[in-house]
Amino acid sequence: MTIPLNDATQRPHVVLDRITKSYGGGSPILDDIGLTVRRGEFVSLVGPSGCGKSTLLKLIAGLTPLDSGAISVDGMTPANARETVSFIFQDATLLPWRTVSQNVGLALELERAPQEIRQQKVDALLKLVGLEHAAKSYPRQLSGGMKMRVSIARALSTRPSLLLLDEPFGALDEISRDRLNEELLRLKAEQGWTAIFVTHSVAEAVFLSSRVLVLAPHPGRIAKEIEIDLPYPRTAETRSLDAYEDLVALTGRTLRGVHGL
Numbered sequence: 001m002t003i004p005l006n007d008a009t010q011r012p013h014v015v016l017d018r019i020t021k022s023y024g025g026g027s028p029i030l031d032d033i034g035l036t037v038r039r040g041e042f043v044s045l046v047g048p049s050g051c052g053k054s055t056l057l058k059l060i061a062g063l064t065p066l067d068s069g070a071i072s073v074d075g076m077t078p079a080n081a082r083e084t085v086s087f088i089f090q091d092a093t094l095l096p097w098r099t100v101s102q103n104v105g106l107a108l109e110l111e112r113a114p115q116e117i118r119q120q121k122v123d124a125l126l127k128l129v130g131l132e133h134a135a136k137s138y139p140r141q142l143s144g145g146m147k148m149r150v151s152i153a154r155a156l157s158t159r160p161s162l163l164l165l166d167e168p169f170g171a172l173d174e175i176s177r178d179r180l181n182e183e184l185l186r187l188k189a190e191q192g193w194t195a196i197f198v199t200h201s202v203a204e205a206v207f208l209s210s211r212v213l214v215l216a217p218h219p220g221r222i223a224k225e226i227e228i229d230l231p232y233p234r235t236a237e238t239r240s241l242d243a244y245e246d247l248v249a250l251t252g253r254t255l256r257g258v259h260g261l
Ligand SMILES: Nc1ncnc2c1ncn2[C@@H]1O[C@H](COP(=O)(O)OP(=O)(O)OP(=O)(O)O)[C@@H](O)[C@H]1O
Pocket: 023, 029, 047, 048, 049, 050, 051, 052, 053, 054, 055, 056
């Protein structure tokens, strides 16, 4: 079967072409970064604190301007692609006076869909993240993992094609983090978005990703790309595979190298 050249699924999803970024005219935070992310890929960024990982996500989201180079998201500028992108932060940023259901429905309210349709969508999203029972709870009544599930449901409510995640599970205990990693991959398999994920956990990066980028600091640049050729679906059993452990060890060694250790 021949695939038409203009088939949207064959276009790269995110392209960074020689981008440079500084803040307030200071020394460059990111220097000469080139990166192509394919549609449906799961790419993680790891690197020392301050090397510019969050800045890279903000550039792709169009939240901060570039100094030079170009970024394309779905063939558009980040500003024009904004409706196709969702951002998830470490802090779940829920509104404390709104219930779980109302927090998840926040973005849908802007779409001005009839209340009944909105509620159906919210119910489906809560089911997706396993929080049907907590629909009427308030954020203060939730565990850290539950708050993050609400945040994920809210991010998915706009049906994004690209998800940017900045250390979303950094504040969670290891068991909750492992479970949410597995759930995130299940959601991705169901919905097919592309993900760019920032983390300080090498194990998490390897478990989730099809590719891990190790960034070096001062200025931030891509020091190494590591293909994670473990098959999907990945489950709790994946973590006991020799190939998984080898990739965690390799990524850890590479990261220690850029730390100068
Ligand atoms: N709005 C801003 N104004 C000025 N400097 C900033 C701003 N945001 C980030 N920086 C600086 O840019 C550098 C990179 O920050 P960034 O948050 O992108 O790094 P990071 O790799 O995500 O760090 P961490 O792993 O600690 O979260 C840091 O030196 C930081 O102080």
